Amino acid sequence: MPRVDEFGLIRLLTGDRGARTQSVDRADPDQAGSDEDGVIVGIGDDAAVLAGRSGFQWVVTCDTMVRDIHFKPETMTYEAIGYKAMASNISDLAAMGAIPRFAVVALSVPAAMETETLRELYDGLYACAGRYGVAVVGGDTTSCPRDMTVTVTAIGEVETGRALLRSGASPGDAVFVTGPLGLSAAGLHLLLAAGRSAYDAGELPEERQQLARAHQFPEPQVEAGRLLVRSGLGRSLNDVSDGLASEAWELAEASGCVIELDEALLPEDPALAGYAREAGLDPLELMLYGGEDYRLTGTVRGEDAEALLALFHREGLPLHLVGRVLAGGEPADCKLGSADAAAAAERNRTQTRCLETVDGKEAAHQPPTAPGVLLKRRDGSVIPVRKRGYNHFTENQSADA
Known part of the structure; x- marks a missing residue:
């Protein structure tokens, strides 16, 4: 001192x-x-x-x-x-x-x-x-x-009375995020792997500097939060500090529902994709569990989703629909976002099989009762998302800087 x-x-x-x-x-x-x-x-x-x-x-x-x-x-x-x-x-x-x-x-x-x-x-x-x-x-x-x-x-x-809470999600809502995910975690990995002092991160190529800046100088989504309040379209809201998986779990638990994320809809920034490819990292792991992106994730009524997208576009703000909210025990629709409505309805009439890898084997189980988080993979399978992110009082957690 x-x-x-x-x-x-x-x-x-x-x-x-x-x-x-x-x-x-x-x-x-x-x-x-x-x-x-x-x-x-x-x-x-x-x-x-x-x-x-x-x-x-x-x-x-x-x-x-x-x-x-x-x-x-x-x-x-x-x-x-x-x-x-x-x-x-x-x-x-x-x-x-x-x-x-x-x-x-x-x-x-x-x-x-x-x-x-x-x-x-x-x-x-x-x-x-x-x-x-x-x-x-x-x-x-x-x-x-x-x-x-x-x-x-x-x-x-x-x-007064307009604060957006984690507990506002309901079945039928669409799930959104306000920008790309995983950049902060990739930036941390980059800086640690390069053995490079933060003071000379400016010498990195521009695409790498973007990752370093995302980790060092995050930008809170104040405008997005205010737009959700002013429009009256926001139903629930959380910030992505510990990773999308952790924040989705918090929304699901607070609202007593199941959140189904769609891997194909998660916003993957080109800088993240390029670095993950070169570094041998899984972009999905970074987007779900990386944390410290400080984007917002939340829900909007399904019928209001397109209007909210248009509103954010007019304001020059990013918004991505990445999933939906289900009631507990409701079968997951393996074709979220597909135009094949008849096939989707048929799958919902049957018992959708969710798969989870246990000791290298895929085990079928019933759709979860609320709360819970699912991920629809690109191949159409639906798997449970582990409740994982940075938590100070658990032993198994993802890296956090």
Whole structure:
């Protein structure tokens, strides 16, 4: 820790930035006023004083990032660490359809950490906050004996009664995602496999830089979340922080339903496909289990799906339909998206066989009772999707940086 007291350090890291963040790129055009609106008292007192707006409810979230669990200095600059710490919280607000407004930051760092390193970290925090119109209004800074931790609490607002929840999915809904998946996991693999310091990732070819940026500087889908609220078409919503498989399970469990994903409909970015091919990776594994893409996944009524696609297209935002919601025990339709309706109906009248690989053998079983997640493979078979993603309290989990 630099040789200044706690309050001197706070002034050093935040004083030249002001108690409020000046936004340079508003992510949410329907928010009136500047990001200073609502800040009565900011950094400098025992607590911030904020003013709420009539007709809105507060939305509050908190995430902690720990060195060697959520990030590695070998693959991320300290600016990227700060940016990602803020972005992960803003993504949680986006997943509720909320407008990001305020944040507080709690930092615990080893005593030996240089002041310039901390400034770089705060550069990233404030860069992300400014991009999304968030005012940093306070926090805490302490020393620790070992690994650095960064905790951000973010506060947003959403129209009263309009927050989008995980529990809103119903049978007959279509499942969507707001962009390609697996890029962050591929970027992490690239940086680790190359043995390349994050500081010279800019020397990579452009397609590889895209993967590295996806891992280091994720972009929360605030505009998409707001569009889902304003349109009234969103039914349920979640952000893809731990992988699509994990988030689909959360939607299924909260809603008491079965989610069927379609492998052929999952958006696979060319940069991911190219790198996976060269590195011998399975793109499907990265898309389902990679995590930290911070896209949104959720559901829309089946009859509203085309209207939602058209709306996102008009707004210049990506949206992909990737599956559907079934009732518990309902046979899976192995021809999701097929024009052969008669054949699909016949399959639903019969008992669809779902296949799961056990000890190298395929075993038939009945369609799952809710909740559950299925995957329709390209060959038409339907298999259960394992409940796997990053979970701090399980032993078997996918890699996470």
